Amino acid sequence: MTAEKRPFVLYEYLRFFWQRKWWFLVVPLATIVLTVIAGRLLLQGEKYTGKAVVFTGSIDVKELTDPKNIEAKFPDVKNLDVVVPEEQYVQITVKGDDEQDVSRELKLVVSEYSQELKRHSQERIDVTTKYLHALEKRERALQQKVDYYSEQIQSGRLNPEQLHDISDLLVESENNLTEVMERVNRIRGNLVFYEKPAVLSETVAKSKTYTGQLMAVGLVLGLFLTVVWLVLWKYILDARRYYSS
Template structure:
């Protein structure tokens, strides 16, 4: 009885792959070009992309800070994306030339900042007027308290004295509230003045094609397909030889 020859299956497969090593060059290149090219044409966009980032500062009006409301203001603009984050609005504009995109971005961001500044200055003016009225009210209340103090030092009958005491207490309470509100308003205004809207950045770059990413995926997939293809070819070759024998 003939002794069966010991087989080293892994070694046989490695030798089979080595003899057909050109497959590891041809198949990955084909899949790399196919997938990379497919991704390039499927994802192909306008050649230039511009982004402008605007700082909204102290403006909190929903008409100017909510994404859908901002988009409604620029509804006629094509190839425009708007993204709103904390106190920032990013405009992304696509176009066929860098100059075209840059001009469009300047117009968009300029118009938007003008609207923000108008709202900002309106709020600042109203807040300043209100603060001035509070300060005048504080002066009036201080004068009233001083007058009450002078009157209380006089020789008054009990009813009038009690009435002045009530007025004094009520005026002091009102003064305390007005003074606290005025101090809070000054602090808010100091902060608000530093929160003026402005354009943080503007830039125009060539649009991303994703060809490299697609090609890398195609290369990896091609290597896997090559291994599977050669393994299948080896298996079929041995099966055919077995049945022929």
């Protein structure tokens, strides 16, 4: 047997494909249907998904921002998932087959969690404000001391020993006053720029089915299998003709 020269092999394959072009319709349609069905079975989950995003603000307490700690506070809520997508943000997800149940459970979690954040936030503000008032009171007392010592020194009625003692007291009071003023300004700034927690969004919608993605995968897979099958078919036909000649 001698090998037959076939300069137009590609043309023969394209012609063979064209004569059986209906395979490019049947096989991809079949794989699309099978892929969607298989995907639905494998990815089968709850019908509804409720999501909420909570801004934690300036709160950095692990007990209130760690996902595991948050989930542990709601043992009765099934399919609860809490993640921290980025700093200062907490995403709460609740899934279920009943839209009203999902909405109710999501509102419960978000309400209790946000109230806890607000309560902690207000306590922190109250404690800081109380501390600020105490510092401001001390600042006024130190300022009075500085003014008094300055007047005594400028009066000219002090002997050298008294002048030395009052000068030392003045320096000490001024240093203490400077330190307290810095702390007062820092705390005032913290209060001004303090970010309070808030609920940014809260929605309930049907869960994602990934139908479009599954159909695309089925289409690509179907076209690939069709090409492989037709190439193999053509190869077998050519081989039979070759060995039968």
